[in-house]
Amino acid sequence: MAEKQIEEKKTALPKKSDFSEWYNEILMIGEIMDVRYPVKGLYVWFPFGFEVRKRTYAIIRELLDKDHQETLFPLLIPETEFMKEAEHIKGFEDEVYWVTRGGQNELDIPLALRPTSETAIYPMYKVWVRSHADLPIKIYQIVNTFRYETKHTRPLIRLREITSFKEAHTVHATWDEASEQVKEATRIYQELYRRLAIPTIVSKRPDWDKFPGADYTMAVDTLMPDNKTLQIGTAHHLGNNFAKTFDIMYEDINGEQQYAQQTCYGISERCIAALISVHGDDKGLIFPPEVAPIQVVVIPILFGKSDEITQACRAVAESLRAGGIRVVLDESDERPGAKYYKWEMKGVPLRVEIGPRDLKNNVATVARRDSGSKETIPLDHIAEEIKKRFQDIHGNLFKKAEQSLKERIFDCTTIEEVRDKIPEGIARIPWCGERECGLSMENAVGAGILGIPEGEPGRGAGICPVCKRETQHMAIMAKTY
Amino acid sequence: MAEKQIEEKKTALPKKSDFSEWYNEILMIGEIMDVRYPVKGLYVWFPFGFEVRKRTYAIIRELLDKDHQETLFPLLIPETEFMKEAEHIKGFEDEVYWVTRGGQNELDIPLALRPTSETAIYPMYKVWVRSHADLPIKIYQIVNTFRYETKHTRPLIRLREITSFKEAHTVHATWDEASEQVKEATRIYQELYRRLAIPTIVSKRPDWDKFPGADYTMAVDTLMPDNKTLQIGTAHHLGNNFAKTFDIMYEDINGEQQYAQQTCYGISERCIAALISVHGDDKGLIFPPEVAPIQVVVIPILFGKSDEITQACRAVAESLRAGGIRVVLDESDERPGAKYYKWEMKGVPLRVEIGPRDLKNNVATVARRDSGSKETIPLDHIAEEIKKRFQDIHGNLFKKAEQSLKERIFDCTTIEEVRDKIPEGIARIPWCGERECGLSMENAVGAGILGIPEGEPGRGAGICPVCKRETQHMAIMAKTY
Numbered sequence: 001m002a003e004k005q006i007e008e009k010k011t012a013l014p015k016k017s018d019f020s021e022w023y024n025e026i027l028m029i030g031e032i033m034d035v036r037y038p039v040k041g042l043y044v045w046f047p048f049g050f051e052v053r054k055r056t057y058a059i060i061r062e063l064l065d066k067d068h069q070e071t072l073f074p075l076l077i078p079e080t081e082f083m084k085e086a087e088h089i090k091g092f093e094d095e096v097y098w099v100t101r102g103g104q105n106e107l108d109i110p111l112a113l114r115p116t117s118e119t120a121i122y123p124m125y126k127v128w129v130r131s132h133a134d135l136p137i138k139i140y141q142i143v144n145t146f147r148y149e150t151k152h153t154r155p156l157i158r159l160r161e162i163t164s165f166k167e168a169h170t171v172h173a174t175w176d177e178a179s180e181q182v183k184e185a186t187r188i189y190q191e192l193y194r195r196l197a198i199p200t201i202v203s204k205r206p207d208w209d210k211f212p213g214a215d216y217t218m219a220v221d222t223l224m225p226d227n228k229t230l231q232i233g234t235a236h237h238l239g240n241n242f243a244k245t246f247d248i249m250y251e252d253i254n255g256e257q258q259y260a261q262q263t264c265y266g267i268s269e270r271c272i273a274a275l276i277s278v279h280g281d282d283k284g285l286i287f288p289p290e291v292a293p294i295q296v297v298v299i300p301i302l303f304g305k306s307d308e309i310t311q312a313c314r315a316v317a318e319s320l321r322a323g324g325i326r327v328v329l330d331e332s333d334e335r336p337g338a339k340y341y342k343w344e345m346k347g348v349p350l351r352v353e354i355g356p357r358d359l360k361n362n363v364a365t366v367a368r369r370d371s372g373s374k375e376t377i378p379l380d381h382i383a384e385e386i387k388k389r390f391q392d393i394h395g396n397l398f399k400k401a402e403q404s405l406k407e408r409i410f411d412c413t414t415i416e417e418v419r420d421k422i423p424e425g426i427a428r429i430p431w432c433g434e435r436e437c438g439l440s441m442e443n444a445v446g447a448g449i450l451g452i453p454e455g456e457p458g459r460g461a462g463i464c465p466v467c468k469r470e471t472q473h474m475a476i477m478a479k480t481y
Numbered sequence: 482m483a484e485k486q487i488e489e490k491k492t493a494l495p496k497k498s499d500f501s502e503w504y505n506e507i508l509m510i511g512e513i514m515d516v517r518y519p520v521k522g523l524y525v526w527f528p529f530g531f532e533v534r535k536r537t538y539a540i541i542r543e544l545l546d547k548d549h550q551e552t553l554f555p556l557l558i559p560e561t562e563f564m565k566e567a568e569h570i571k572g573f574e575d576e577v578y579w580v581t582r583g584g585q586n587e588l589d590i591p592l593a594l595r596p597t598s599e600t601a602i603y604p605m606y607k608v609w610v611r612s613h614a615d616l617p618i619k620i621y622q623i624v625n626t627f628r629y630e631t632k633h634t635r636p637l638i639r640l641r642e643i644t645s646f647k648e649a650h651t652v653h654a655t656w657d658e659a660s661e662q663v664k665e666a667t668r669i670y671q672e673l674y675r676r677l678a679i680p681t682i683v684s685k686r687p688d689w690d691k692f693p694g695a696d697y698t699m700a701v702d703t704l705m706p707d708n709k710t711l712q713i714g715t716a717h718h719l720g721n722n723f724a725k726t727f728d729i730m731y732e733d734i735n736g737e738q739q740y741a742q743q744t745c746y747g748i749s750e751r752c753i754a755a756l757i758s759v760h761g762d763d764k765g766l767i768f769p770p771e772v773a774p775i776q777v778v779v780i781p782i783l784f785g786k787s788d789e790i791t792q793a794c795r796a797v798a799e800s801l802r803a804g805g806i807r808v809v810l811d812e813s814d815e816r817p818g819a820k821y822y823k824w825e826m827k828g829v830p831l832r833v834e835i836g837p838r839d840l841k842n843n844v845a846t847v848a849r850r851d852s853g854s855k856e857t858i859p860l861d862h863i864a865e866e867i868k869k870r871f872q873d874i875h876g877n878l879f880k881k882a883e884q885s886l887k888e889r890i891f892d893c894t895t896i897e898e899v900r901d902k903i904p905e906g907i908a909r910i911p912w913c914g915e916r917e918c919g920l921s922m923e924n925a926v927g928a929g930i931l932g933i934p935e936g937e938p939g940r941g942a943g944i945c946p947v948c949k950r951e952t953q954h955m956a957i958m959a960k961t962y
Contacts, residue, residue: 036608037604054551078520093585097583100580103631144625163555
């Protein structure tokens with residue numbers, strides 16, 4: 001569908017080193033999203049892109065379904081509920097779309113398009129939560145949410161309709177349990193990103209950058225090719241702030257009423273933006289096999305007519321399909337070179353070619369999209385062999401991406417060093433953790449503090465460059481999307 | 482989750498003969514939807530209800546994915562696009578929600594929340610469709626759509642947010658091909674409903690009841706327990722009406738520009754309303770096994786302590802799970818009677834009990850939710866046996882429902898007869914097909930003409946009761962939701 005159209009539009013893909021250009025073009029040429037919808041910040045998923053989304057969100061569901069329940073709440077939130085939590089409103093008031101008319105009538109109460117669903121879900125929690133025996137509650141939904149973005153919009157990254165917001169909302173008896181759940185959320189997100197072969201950094205956002213209404217916010221970031229970080233997941237400890245606003249109380253084991261403790265955590269289609277950006281190259285998309293809409297393309301290498309080769313290719317395609325592999329057999333009239341170009345652009349992990357010499361030796365030539373390497377594989381048991389290659393490809397993609405991330409993290413001790421290194425990636429610098437010092441560093445550098453990273457990478461003896469006090473903590477700083 | 486809450490609320494389920502009461506209560510008690518969201522016409526899917534939805538829509542996807550592609554278009558449609566097709570606007574202008582504010586700003590161009598997506602999708606078709614080689618295009622999306630309903634709203638049936646609208650949109654070279662696609666759409670819908678064990682009637686809606694902007698509309702209806710019909714699927718031949726408005730043209734084989742021919746067809750969560758209403762009974766929900774969130778509940782029948790019985794139940798649950806069956810082992814402390822009540826309410830197709838005598842004979846006692854019948858099944862190969870029962874249950878549910886539908890279709894020859902029979906179901910009556918006669922019949926009867934049914938049931942020699950002319954066509958009339 002629409003291929004003709006795209007064919008016409010096809011110019012050479014810009015080099016990935018011109019990342020912004022490359023990104024915009026690959027979404028169209030790779031048939032991920034159509035950017036020609038007549039409203040700024042709204043885009044159309046091409047069927048091919050939608051399949052990537054479907055397979056990616058299937059992983060999210062698989063990970064969450066272990067101990068969360070999927071559900072669905074309304075999009076429209078009455079102004080009366082939306083306006084209840086003061087911090088929350090402040091954080092969102094400039095970004096919310098309001099429905100004010102139904103048919104020919106003005107609505108009595110304007111309805112907000114959810115920018116996120118705390119104020120839709122928590123009035124229901126008020127009636128659902130009664131006793132400690134009801135807790136914990138762990139639900140999630142995958143929905144469209146809306147932000148009236150006035151900044152520059154960008155497909156999958158900064159949208160007016162986020163079409164694929166996965167938001168989880170949990171309720172716990174104690175602050176500590178909620179805190180454990182925040183940890184669990186970032187662990188789940190890291191597992192998701194391992195499955196997508198995307199390396200991540202988890203950090204605790206500085207206080208001035210936390211979710212409006214939260215006690216604290218943990219965030220998952222990755223580093224994009226242009227050395228800016230992309231936030232691709234957040235988990236918020238809400239304490240009992242929303243519970244007090246929405247009157248969510250439970251009876252504890254002693255029969256006393258207590259405010260519930262809550263968390264929420266979200267991931268949007270930015271995960272697809274990261275997937276495309278981290279792995280792709282000058283030739284186009286590269287997908288890890290698990291989420292590739294097409295995992296293998298089989299191409300007959302014909303010199304003149306050759307029924308035998310055609311038959312062999314069909315047999316291979318069939319046996320791969322029988323092995324549960326998503327395969328396309330390209331028997332079109334195009335030259336092999338044109339076929340290579342096309343399927344490389346689409347990110348197909350493996351290309352299987354069979355030519356006269358292959359057939360004579362009862363093998364296929366298999367080319368990898370990630371490394372470009374070629375090898376011959378015996379036609380017997382080809383499905384199992386190819387599944388093994390899938391694992392290698394995934395491992396290699398992750399290793400390459402991790403290497404690239406590590407090479408772009410720089411240890412710094414002075415603000416000048418940070419300023420020098422930020423254009424090349426992420427700077428680590430000791431930080432006492434005080435707001436005043438942090439804001440002063442941000443101003444001096446012209447970049448943000450992502451936060452204090454989790455685990456060992458956050459530790460380091462050092463001197464806060466502003467207040468000159470000794471500190472055990474590192475901040476990471478970067479330009480962000 | 483929330484079970485305690487529902488427990489408290491639990492009164493006896495009203496009899497199904499008080500259908501309206503029964504329907505409202507079963508949605509809460511059966512944990513399908515929570516009706517307490519603070520906006521009229523908006524509801525919350527409980528996780529249990531969401532699972533039914535997920536499994537039902539998986540069937541829809543399976544049927545469509547054979548030759549459609551899934552995609553996703555924006556929710557927000559600019560007024561300028563929405564207002565292009567005159568008939569279409571007329572049909573929807575009283576029902577559309579308008580976003581007029583973003584943050585603190587008035588929007589330059591108000592944005593409609595899609596009531597359906599013709600005006601979102603067709604501006605893109607204008608750029609996608611170029612040549613006859615691009616056709617046919619067959620895409621679909623499953624999305625939330627909005628109607629500002631001023632009538633009485635009802636969960637799953639008449640909503641302000643339809644959370645699960647599956648809409649397909651196709652483009653063809655010729656009117657006849659589009660017409661074939663409309664047939665194919667109703668065939669797919671009938672297949673879906675066979676999978677849900679719901680009998681349907683397909684008919685061509687009268688001209689005054691077709692989709693705004695369509696050449697004609699085919700509809701799929703089922704008959705609800707209160708003898709009113711529920712429209713649970715429609716397919717529209719759009720001709721080139723929208724193509725002319727949105728300038729969708731293709732170059733034919735002779736190099737000439739032609740307007741494209743289009744169809745669209747939709748199904749909403751009314752399919753879940755039908756599923757619940759057609760099969761449920763005084764004891765609660767009844768699900769066909771394919772869409773039942775829980776297919777089997779295993780209940781140990783203990784007299785005093787019995788490790789052996791507990792072990793046997795766990796082993797059975799395990800072997801069913803290994804066989805791909807969705808099973809719950811209920812080892813709670815409740816009495817067996819209370820357990821029966823609970824799982825019958827939830828519509829679990831089969832209950833497996835193991836007591837001392839069963840164990841001695843190496844069998845389980847298996848009770849069917851649909852018929853109430855009991856039998857013993859040897860513990861060896863219990864998974865295969867239970868899968869066979871699933872087929873029987875599905876067959877029996879469909880047969881019962883079909884029988885019930887047939888018994889409530891009445892052949893009539895006069896308007897008086899129709900008026901008498903409508904409270905009991907659907908009336909068939911000869912109709913010449915003329916608008917004037919049809920509207921006159923509707924007025925006289927106080928019920929609508931669904932249309933002229935497809936295939937044999939629509940044929941019959943007879944006299945139109947209004948104009949007294951002989952006709953080969955039957956109309957079907959009923960009270961509708």
